[in-house]
Amino acid sequence: MLVTAGHHQLILCHLNHGLRGRESGQDAVFIRRLARRYELPCEIAKADVAGMAKAQRISLEMAGRNARYDFLQRMAVKHEAARIYLAHHADDQAETILANLCRGTGIGGLKGMLAETSGGPVLCRPLLGMPRQEIEAYIETHGLDYREDSSNVSPAHRRNRLRHEVLPLLNQVYQREVAPLIVRLGRQAARDDGCLWEQAMEFVSAAGAIESDGSLRAGQELRSLHPAVLSRVLHHWLGYVLGLPGMDAVIMDAVLSMLHPGGPAKINLPENRHLRRKAGRMWVEGA
Template sequence: MNLHVPNASASAPGSALLAISGGRDSVALLHMLVSAGLKRLVLCHFNHGLRGRESGQDAAFVRRLAVHYGLPCEVEKADVITWAAKRKVSLETAARTLRYDFLHRMAAKHAAARIYLAHHADDQAETILANLCRGTGIGGLKGMVMETNSTPALCRPLLNKTRAEIADYVQKHGLSFREDSSNTSPQHRRNRLRHEVLPLLNAVYAREVSPLIVRLGKQAERDDDCLQQQALALIQEEGLITQEGRLRVTAKLRSQHPAVLSRVLYFWLGEVLGLPGLDSESLEAASSLLLPGGVAKMNLPEGRHLRRKAGYLWVTEPT
């Protein structure tokens, strides 16, 4: 299996982290990264504590892997159930939030520029399908990206590799790994997509649909990137965002296609002002403030308001 690993060399600046569960995919990625020449690697294992003794055995297995490869290892355990109950979120959301918080803290501790994740093509298909069923727009149809522009960067070298290809790699190299019994539990929507929905779609269409879903994700990423570039170019050319954080309402802005307008508004409200909870309905409503003679005020999440006056849009904080 060919694998492109960004900056995978002994001379690469800074450390890198590998989020490792001990399962087939992350064990395979560990072997690939080491084989590709990445030496300054820190194994990071987050113990969700959801499977009792099995969870502890996973952590012990990862520690043994670290010793085998001569790599440093970080292990952390959290009470995901209690955390989720206090914040009234699902266990899946809580586990993901706590896991990524752990990874970012470890990245800061080890001055790591990259975090490697073992997501593969089948994971990508499940993610896109789940986003579609939640009513996502083109941004959600992108699914996960191979490498983010964030600091630290999230790198997914296996995103174009299937579960079957990874299984073949593990068998070829005789790699040991841990089986997660929760991966078959029907309590998790992700598992039902994997074991019920996708096999049913395969049967209905008499072919593997995952590659088609992944292809859709690549096309969505391409098209969304084009629209994002148009929006950013417009913001820069027109000087739309003032030093005070207001948005100038110009004739050229008003003349833009709704797809570009929504991205201008999302960049301003979400990226520049950092407002949470923005969805397609909020952005569509915000677009109406750009119309002459339209409404001049609308509600935003968490008690904020978006207002228009004298050719500007701005956000007022909750009183």
């Protein structure tokens, strides 16, 4: 599709996760043949995803994702590529949003994946609004060869159960395709979240809320913000300016409670840090 659209300066990139034995090797062979057919350069690498998952104590899915994105970023730097194209489609987006919802996400997670990201090589998902059914129809119409990852049907992966069990059940219960409705929710969430972040950043810039020593002015001007904007100001300060990890919803609720009348003057943060409030200022200490 990219070649047909006039994109000829492409590098095909494939990372072998080493999880499916001979089948994984055949995927790499398929990519090499595809590159020769279109006369495009090709980058293929292999990663011990199972070893990474065990060492980092994360799921195979998360380890594979981290390995893929790291590989793609390295290849983009190597080839001085400004954009990385990924093949996520609308059904992937619906699964992502549903999974985030079940993990307890806020409006930020309801956005799902972004069609484009900023900063460094831009991640582009041109098929994000296209259902898998349309992609399959395109493949059939144009007689394209493709390979199906056999692990996509394994019930061992939670995402596969969303795809093959949960979404079909929801379709049956509501007697309609629910994936497009979930994707629409994602677009609305992205719109509203963007608006709230814009207001938060305007406040940070206009009010000079963050001091040169990294502390935050916690006076009436900050307290009077709508909680939806206030939470983003606090998240920006702690997560982006100070670079603190683990700023999840539970912690952010505790941080917000410090600005309520009679709220605590100190709370614990991850990695043995503490957030303190006194005399109209908030600051982090420890570690």
